[in-house]
Amino acid sequence: MHRKLLSLLFFGILFLAGCRADIEETPQIATPDFVTATLPSTPTPKPTSTAIPPSPAPTPxxxxxTTTAELNVRSEPSTAGENLGTLAPFSKVQIIGRDSFGAWYLIVQAEAPAGQGWINAKYVQVEPSAEIMVVEVGSGSGSGVSGLAILPINVRRGPGTDYESLGKLSPDDVVTVRGRDSSGAWLEIEFKGGAGWVSAEFMQVEDADFLPVRTEQAAGEETEVPATQTTGGEFIPAVMDGDSMQSPSVAVVISSADVQTFQFSGSVSAPTGDGEDWIQFELMGDPALVEVKCTGGAVEIMLHKDGRVTSEHKTPCNQTMQFVVWENGMMKLQVRSLPDERPQSTNYTLKLKAIR
Known part of the structure; x- marks a missing residue:
C-alpha cells in the first residue's frame, strides 16, 4: 500500500513537470513595431473679410x-429757387426735413419733378414737440457749408461791388457757401445752377473759418481792392455804412434752441472813414462767447446794455479776442478802430456763439 502511494506520487510529479515544460516551450510571438506616417498639418484657412454694406439712410x-399764409414752393430753400407751385393758407403739408438753420422746411410735393419742395418755415405751424430731420442743402457734393442771409443781398459775379449783379437773396434764404476771398469779406455761393459772390457782412455761415480761399475771378475783370487795404502804402479809409447805436448794421437773436452761431464781418478805419460798427443781439437762455479776429490795426470792442457800457476789450490784430457775455437780454456791440499816430484800417470778423 505504501508502495502504491509512492508510485502515484511519482507519476503525478512527472505529469506536472511535463505540463510545466509545455508552458515554457511555448514561443512568445513578438509584436512588430509599426511606423505610422504622420501627415503634415493642414493650415486652417483664414476667414475672408466680407464687406459690410453701409447702413441705409434713415427714412424721414x-x-x-399747416400753412398760415399763401406760400410758394421752391426748388431750393431760397426765394431765388424755381417756383414749383403755390399753397393756399391753412393747407396741410407733410414735412420731411429742414435746413440746419430751421428757416425752411422740405415737404412732399407730388407735382414737383423730384416729388418734394421747400417752403418758408416762418409761415408753417407744427407741433412744438415735432422732431424734423436736418437734410443737406445744395448740390450734395459735400464741398460747402450752409449760409443764411440775414438782410437783402446782391449776388455778384465776382467778389466786389463793381461786379455785375446776378440777382438777390432775401432774408432767411439758405444757400451753399463754397469758399471765400483772401480778406474774408466776400463769400462764393451756389446760385441758380452756377456760382456767385455775396458780402460776408450780411451772411450767417456755419464753420466759416474752414472755408477754402477761392482765387477764381470773373473772366476779363479785376478784383475790387477791399476798402480797408492799402495799395503802395497809401491809406484807404473804410467806406461809411451809415450804421449807428440807434440803427445798428444787423440785429440777431442768439439761442441754443434757434440761432446758435452768428458771424459778422466788417471794416473800420481811423482817423477818417467809417470809424465804428454796431451789432445788436439778444441772448435768450444761454450765455454767449464773443470771438473777434482782425487784420490791420488794433480794434476795441465795447458792450452796451440799457444805454451804458458794461465791458470794454482791446486787442491787436495778431491775437484772437475772446470774452463771455453772461447776461440775457438785448445788447449792442460797438467795434471801433483804435486811434494811432498814423492812419490805420482794419478788417475784422466777429462771431457770437451760444454756450450750453
Whole structure:
C-alpha cells in the first residue's frame, strides 16, 4: 500500500513537470513595431473679410404742418429757387426735413419733378414737440457749408461791388457757401445752377473759418481792392455804412434752441472813414462767447446794455479776442478802430456763439 502511494506520487510529479515544460516551450510571438506616417498639418484657412454694406439712410418720418399764409414752393430753400407751385393758407403739408438753420422746411410735393419742395418755415405751424430731420442743402457734393442771409443781398459775379449783379437773396434764404476771398469779406455761393459772390457782412455761415480761399475771378475783370487795404502804402479809409447805436448794421437773436452761431464781418478805419460798427443781439437762455479776429490795426470792442457800457476789450490784430457775455437780454456791440499816430484800417470778423 505504501508502495502504491509512492508510485502515484511519482507519476503525478512527472505529469506536472511535463505540463510545466509545455508552458515554457511555448514561443512568445513578438509584436512588430509599426511606423505610422504622420501627415503634415493642414493650415486652417483664414476667414475672408466680407464687406459690410453701409447702413441705409434713415427714412424721414413725415411731420404734419399747416400753412398760415399763401406760400410758394421752391426748388431750393431760397426765394431765388424755381417756383414749383403755390399753397393756399391753412393747407396741410407733410414735412420731411429742414435746413440746419430751421428757416425752411422740405415737404412732399407730388407735382414737383423730384416729388418734394421747400417752403418758408416762418409761415408753417407744427407741433412744438415735432422732431424734423436736418437734410443737406445744395448740390450734395459735400464741398460747402450752409449760409443764411440775414438782410437783402446782391449776388455778384465776382467778389466786389463793381461786379455785375446776378440777382438777390432775401432774408432767411439758405444757400451753399463754397469758399471765400483772401480778406474774408466776400463769400462764393451756389446760385441758380452756377456760382456767385455775396458780402460776408450780411451772411450767417456755419464753420466759416474752414472755408477754402477761392482765387477764381470773373473772366476779363479785376478784383475790387477791399476798402480797408492799402495799395503802395497809401491809406484807404473804410467806406461809411451809415450804421449807428440807434440803427445798428444787423440785429440777431442768439439761442441754443434757434440761432446758435452768428458771424459778422466788417471794416473800420481811423482817423477818417467809417470809424465804428454796431451789432445788436439778444441772448435768450444761454450765455454767449464773443470771438473777434482782425487784420490791420488794433480794434476795441465795447458792450452796451440799457444805454451804458458794461465791458470794454482791446486787442491787436495778431491775437484772437475772446470774452463771455453772461447776461440775457438785448445788447449792442460797438467795434471801433483804435486811434494811432498814423492812419490805420482794419478788417475784422466777429462771431457770437451760444454756450450750453
Amino acid at each position: 418720418v413725415p411731420v404734419e404742418g
